[in-house]
Amino acid sequence: MQLRSRAVAESQHIVRAVRSPRFASSKRLKEAIVKSEPEVAAKPEVVVKPEPAGTVEVGPPAQTPSRGKRKAKADPAVDTAIPLYKLEIQDAKDKSDSVVKKPKTAPAHWEDVWNGIAAMRAARTAAVDTQGCESFNDPSLDPPVRRFHVLVASMLSSQTKDPVTAAAMERLKAHGLSVANILATDHATLAQLLRPVGFFNNKATYLHKTCAILQDKYASDIPPTFDELVALPGVGPKMAHLTMSAAWEKTVGICVDVHVHRISNRLGWVKTWNKANPKSQDPEKTRKELEDWLPYDLWNPVNAMLVGFGQEICLPMNPRCADCGVRDLCPSASKKLK
Numbered sequence: 353m354q355l356r357s358r359a360v361a362e363s364q365h366i367v368r369a370v371r372s373p374r375f376a377s378s379k380r381l382k383e384a385i386v387k388s389e390p391e392v393a394a395k396p397e398v399v400v401k402p403e404p405a406g407t408v409e410v411g412p413p414a415q416t417p418s419r420g421k422r423k424a425k426a427d428p429a430v431d432t433a434i435p436l437y438k439l440e441i442q443d444a445k446d447k448s449d450s451v452v453k454k455p456k457t458a459p460a461h462w463e464d465v466w467n468g469i470a471a472m473r474a475a476r477t478a479a480v481d482t483q484g485c486e487s488f489n490d491p492s493l494d495p496p497v498r499r500f501h502v503l504v505a506s507m508l509s510s511q512t513k514d515p516v517t518a519a520a521m522e523r524l525k526a527h528g529l530s531v532a533n534i535l536a537t538d539h540a541t542l543a544q545l546l547r548p549v550g551f552f553n554n555k556a557t558y559l560h561k562t563c564a565i566l567q568d569k570y571a572s573d574i575p576p577t578f579d580e581l582v583a584l585p586g587v588g589p590k591m592a593h594l595t596m597s598a599a600w601e602k603t604v605g606i607c608v609d610v611h612v613h614r615i616s617n618r619l620g621w622v623k624t625w626n627k628a629n630p631k632s633q634d635p636e637k638t639r640k641e642l643e644d645w646l647p648y649d650l651w652n653p654v655n656a657m658l659v660g661f662g663q664e665i666c667l668p669m670n671p672r673c674a675d676c677g678v679r680d681l682c683p684s685a686s687k688k689l690k
């Protein structure tokens with residue numbers, strides 16, 4: 353039930369972003385979106401109330417310059433029963449200037465593409481929706497333990513499919529997933545619990561080293577900043593960004609995994625694909641290019657949206673372009689379709 357609730361909350365997250373004034377002028381896909389999400393508008397119990405004025409606490413890193421604010425037109429076709437995205441509430445005007453960027457070099461039609469992908473993702477049927485790292489952000493746990501679970505899930509997720517990560521997390525939870533209990537578990541046992549997660553032996557070593565640091569420096573909680581997280585053994589930028597957003601609810605950068613990297617390049621949103629050596633890719637370049645134009649309030653939802661899209665439609669091999677709702681706007685759509 354918790355996973356389902358989280359999936360619904362995530363769905364609301366993308367829906368609120370799509371229905372925000374940012375997208376009020378995007379008409380090409382609005383009808384399809386509204387049709388694809390009737391249950392969201394019809395069920396008041398899943399409508400998230402707007403954040404109270406002045407509660408916005410997060411923003412892009414301080415070094416990111418403000419780029420002004422996009423003017424939003426009122427659109428009677430937009431269902432006003434759905435609350436606006438929390439970063440665009442009126443009373444947060446002074447803060448929104450620092451958190452909502454007007455893209456300077458945004459790719460053409462990116463909002464239509466976003467809306468189209470959000471429509472395809474409205475049903476939330478991808479593995480990431482129920483088995484991604486954020487699904488281990490269990491509110492019933494003590495906050496330090498809850499945050500530790502998110503960090504462990506993100507560490508295991510590297511080079512590993514979501515269902516495999518989720519199964520390993522369930523084994524760890526049954527074993528007792530706390531800093532103290534992992535430190536009390538010998539390497540061979542821990543590695544067996546992780547198997548068949550990718551690089552399970554190395555990850556068992558990293559987990560032990562990380563737990564020792566968490567116990568000594570952070571009272572068995574996880575560090576509260578990106579820089580401290582990424583300094584932990586076995587924690588890369590992707591995991592640190594995901595953990596900051598999910599565990600601390602502070603988005604300081606886009607979590608770019610292989611799906612986000614691949615799809616952003618296919619869509620022409622970035623040009624960071626290493627054609628000379630496809631096996632050597634640098635998702636960090638994609639993160640920087642995306643952060644240069646993608647509005648800050650979409651930095652968090654873009655990960656789950658594109659990961660799920662990559663799991664179901666825009667597959668790594670043989671993308672299902674014939675079933676894709678944005679094929680007319682995609683420069684990489686199968687040539688047979690054009």
Ligand code: SF4
Pocket residue numbers: 618619665666667671672673676677678679680682683684685686
């Ligand atoms: S048209 Fe094909 S390549 Fe382009 S986003 Fe859709 S599935 Fe991916």
